Amino acid sequence: MASTVIGHGIIIEGEITADDEVVIQGTVRGRITGHEAVVVEQGAVVEADVSAASIVVGGHITGNVTVHDRIDLQTGGRLVGDVKAARITIADGASFKGNVDMEV
Amino acid sequence: MEGSRNQRPEQVKNMADNVAMIAQGTFVRGNLHGEGDLNVAGRIEGSIAVDGEVELEASARVQGDVSGSRLVVRGAVLGNLTATDSITLEAGARVVGDLSAPTIGIEVGGLVRGRVETGEASAAPAKTVAAARSAAPVKSAPARTQTKARPQQEPARQEAARPAPEPPRPAPEPVRAAPPPRRAPAPQPKVQVRNDPAPAPEAPAGPPAPVLPALKKKTTGQLRKRGAAR
Missing domain, CATH: 1.20.5 (Single alpha-helices involved in coiled-coils or other helix-helix interfaces)
Structure with a gap:
């Protein structure tokens, strides 16, 4: 039942720690630590270091990203920062600037 | 894979259009502001300022000021509540801080420790006194629990929670409310003695x-x- 949703008019400046899924439609500045998936939807702006089990990027992320499982960079998504992940997908039309560190 | 992955966010979007939900297992340290409604079941250390409705569930723990158009509280708040429309404290609500709104409702089982002010921001004192009396009996009872909680919380960088200690001081305005402030500062040294x-x-x-x-x-x-x- 319980997933955290940051609606598209909402701005959080600070740190988010979540046990469940986090869906971001608004703006987050600071740090996000999720034990489940973090979904950054289209139109969302994240200026934060993100750590999660998996991340879906439909919006904009500026910051370093650490993912235990996989990160999906969707069309229209933008990621500026270094990525550490086990698996990564970058869709056609996505923007990405940074280093990728995959466990080989 | 792709299909199922894409569906999930859209479902959530439809469910919660322009609503922010802080789930029970979620902890936010920082300020939260913006447009839309907010539903909190988790913990927030910092101020909340939205222009919509704020609902604090029974599991919610908020340390910081909360403002919105309409506040419904069932959880615990350490900070001032301000609403442009109304504040409702339902059973289970525990508020240490001032309440200020045109309309305020406190149901049976809702605890308040602080000043209660209805009407306009600088309302006539008559209303305030009436509201303060209703809140006064509660003040004496939970006084000790609050002073216990305070020293633990203050070192934890909860500056946002500091506005809470104010209520005992402005309280002296009504004459009868004078004794509680004396009690309130007194336990603080006691706690230090314990430390x-x-x-x-x-x-x-x-x-x-x-x-x-x-x-x-x-x-x-x-x-x-x-x-x-x-």
Whole structure:
């Protein structure tokens, strides 16, 4: 039942720690630590270091990203920062600037 | 894979259009502001300022000021509540801080410790006194629990929670509310006394004489800190 949703008019400046899924439609500045998936939807702006089990990027992320499982960079998504992940997908039309560190 | 992955966010979007939900397992440290409604079941350390409705569920723990158009509280808040429309404290609500809104409702089982002000921001004192009386009996009872909680929380960088200590001081405006503020500051030194004996056994070499000066120094230091914070 319980997933955290940051609606598209909402701005959080600070740190988010979540046990469940986090869906971001608004703006987050600071740090996000999720034990489940973090979904950054289209139109969302994240200026934060993100750590999660998996991340879906439909919006904009500026910051370093650490993912235990996989990160999906969707069309229209933008990621500026270094990525550490086990698996990564970058869709056609996505923007990405940074280093990728995959466990080989 | 792709299909199922894409569906999930859209479902959530439809469910919660322009609504922010802080789930029970979620902890936010920082300020939260913006447009839309907010539903909190988790913990927030920091101020909340939205222009929509704010609902604090029974599991919610908020340390910081909360403002919105309409507040519904079932959880615990350490901070001032301000609403442009109304505040409703339902059963299970525990608020340490001032309430200010055109309309305020406190249901049976809702606890308040602080000033309650209805009507316009600078409303006639008559209404305030009436509201303060209803809140006054509650003040004396949970006073100890609050002072216990305060020293634990203050070192944890909860500056946002500091507005809470104000309520006892503005309270003297109504004449009858004078005694509670005396009680409120008094337990603080007591708590420090409790804290001081703890380090004492660690350094038994220290004679009992320094204990008194140490107490005074600490209290003045705390006063200065508070003064500086404001």
